[in-house]
Amino acid sequence: MKIIVDIKKRLGSGKRVFGLEAAFSSDKDVVVLFGPSGAGKTLTLQAIAGLVTPDAGRIVVGNRVLFDSSRRIRVPARRRDVGYVFQEYALFPHLSVARNISFGLKHGWSWRLPLQERLRLEEVLEIFELTRVQDSLPRDLSGGQRQRVGLARALIRRPKLLLLDEPFSALDALLRAKMRQELLRIKERFTIPVMLITHDPEDVAALAETLVVYDHGRVRQIMADTQEFAPEQLAVSLSSLIPAPSL
Amino acid sequence: MDTIFQGFISAFYLMAAFDPTLLQIIWLSLKVSGAALLLATLLGLPVGALLALKRLPWRGLILSVVNTGMGLPPVVVGLFVYLLFSRSGPMGFLELLYTPGAMIIAQFILAFPIVTSLSHTAIVNVNPIIRQAARVLGANPLQEALTIIREARYGIMTGGIAGLGRVTAEVGAVLMVGGNIAGYTRVMTTTIALETDKGEFALAIALGIILLGLSLMINVTLRAIQRWGRASSGVVLWD
Structure with a gap:
């Protein structure tokens, strides 16, 4: 491109x-x-x-x-x-891994995602090997996991x-x-x-x-x-x- | 010495018996201060957020005024609200003077600057990278603001609790605009003042103890919120 x-x-x-x-x-x-x-x-x-x-x-x-x-x-x-992965990743400290990643899919007030986007989230969690830690907060992750959350969060929006x-x-x-x-x-x-x-x-x-x-x-x-x-x-x-x- | 001792004994009887007058006074205090805090938060949080997130003209001046408001003497607020709602005052037609409504307004004026200022501080202190992250993830300006406010929520709660502490403890404003009418506008602090004047210490001591207990609870909650906020924040960005 x-x-x-x-x-x-x-x-x-x-x-x-x-x-x-x-x-x-x-x-x-x-x-x-x-x-x-x-x-x-x-x-x-x-x-x-x-x-x-x-x-x-x-x-x-x-x-x-x-x-x-x-x-x-x-x-x-x-x-x-454009997807952006910040230095030190800039994850939202009070949001779980799953909510960090789905932040860019969110429309309006609710965290409930339409079925298709929920499936997309599950797929991305799997690709980045984050399924097991999806409910953790960023502070409880390793450096590599944090980076994968940063990547997943940027890429889920295609x-x-x-x-x-x-x-x-x-x-x-x-x-x-x-x-x-x-x-x-x-x-x-x-x-x-x-x-x-x-x-x-x-x-x-x-x-x-x-x-x-x-x-x-x-x-x-x-x-x-x-x-x-x-x-x-x-x-x-x-x-x-x-x-x-x-x- | 004997009167003090007698006062304490009677105070404990009143509390142990859930004396209806005592309960009624406590309940009114909580209602008035709670309503005042609710109003102060509904208005103060958006104003604090606006001052923190928008480059408004006069922002510095507005902040100075708000910060000065944090130290407003309650009697001055009482005087101001009294003039406003007295029969000949501009809002006299509402006939709010000597009602709980006037007391709520007076306490709202006392709590508003505290809630606004502490909300502002909490929101300003959110790492600016959070805002950028929200923006590149597709947040519109409103979603961006809500994200930052959510990250600042522990600081904002601190503001609310501090405001509540201030209004439950003050006596000057509610006394002037409420009038200390038995069974109608008599709250904990004004009752303590009046009963002490009359030399009837039992009710005053009982209310004093309860007021102190309430203060203690407010401060314990405040500390818990702050500890809790520290535990789950920041670390990721700055470690």
């Missing part, structure tokens, strides 16, 4: 100003935003999800224009059909694009490797393109099809040749990008 991002956004005031100018496009299934903290990766994801409004630019997902400042288009977040903000950073190394494989399986199963943020070269090597390298609010490079994504190769390719600090 074609994804086009071309946005500008200034944050803050006075001396503490951060300016984001990011432009990239991809028609691959896994886009990885890579770069140091504070480079503007999360801001980009928030802009795509509609949580932040860019000052100018354009965002297109598939055949849908989500944002276009010149045409005054701004689709509200709730109608963007979004057109899945955004993940540092999905593996809260997990230990073993679980991280496992969840990478799980993410690839999910991507196939739900046939959904994925855009994720990381600063871990291992994630890049395992997942990336398009690599977008961020630094200081700018996109430094867009790479689409997976040959270059092996960790040792990546260090070589990026050393030319990130200029040595001027003293």
Whole structure:
């Protein structure tokens, strides 16, 4: 699916100003935003999800224009059909696993779901191996389970694009490797393109099809040749990008 | 010394015998304060939520006014309500002065700022990421607000309980607008004041003990709610 991002956004005031100018496009299934903290990766994801409004630019997902400042288009977040898995997952702490996941299916006041959606919930609980903990609160789950709740909650609404903000950073190394494989399986199963943020070269090597390298609010490079994504190769390719600090 | 001792003895007799006057006074107190709190919550919670969730103009000023209201002297509220509902006052035609209705209004004015302010604080303190999560999961602005309010519910309950504590304990406002009419507008606090004046300590002591017991219950409930809220919140987001 074609994804086009071309946005500008200034944050803050006075001396503490951060300016984001990011432009990239991809028609691959896994886009990885890579770069140091504070480079503007999360801001980009928030802009795509509609949580932040860019000052100018354009965002297109598939055949849908989500944002276009010149045409005054701004689709509200709730109608963007974009799934978002937050860093640390942002589960609703007072809602059970089942209610967290069905939150996006809920219409109106009641928690009662129509039959079809109830079946869908059961199916998703099963896919993510959460059936046994469906009545637990998030605080009683393991890190891996929390992440699966975050994923399930986003995917149950059948979004057109899945955004993940540092999905593996809260997990230990073993679980991280496992969840990478799980993410690839999910991507196939739900046939959904994925855009994720990381600063871990291992994630890049395992997942990336398009690599977008961020630094200081700018996109430094867009790479689409997976040959270059092996960790040792990546260090070589990026050393030319990130200029040595001027003293 | 003897009168105090006698007072306590008689007080226990009154309580043990479920004295009808005693029960009637307690029941009226609970009705008036309960109704006042209900009104204060029905109005204060939406106002607090609006102040917390919307970028209203004058928000800072409104919050300062509300926070000042938390410390309103009950007698000033009594005076204000009295003027409003006295025969020559603007609402005099309602003939509410010296009725439980006027007492409810006076206590509502006392409880409203507390409920509003504490609701506001509770809602403001909900992690902003919760709002974003609701939004990307398709919540419309109303559902978004309800989600945040639900996450803040323990803090909001604290506000309600604090408001109840304030109105059950105050005497100035209800005395001025209720008139302390036996069997009609006499509540626990006003009865204590009057009986003490008359030198009849038995009923005053009995009511004092019950009022203290009620305060204790309110505070125990408050602590339980806060502990309970802490136990089931937050951890996921910040651990």
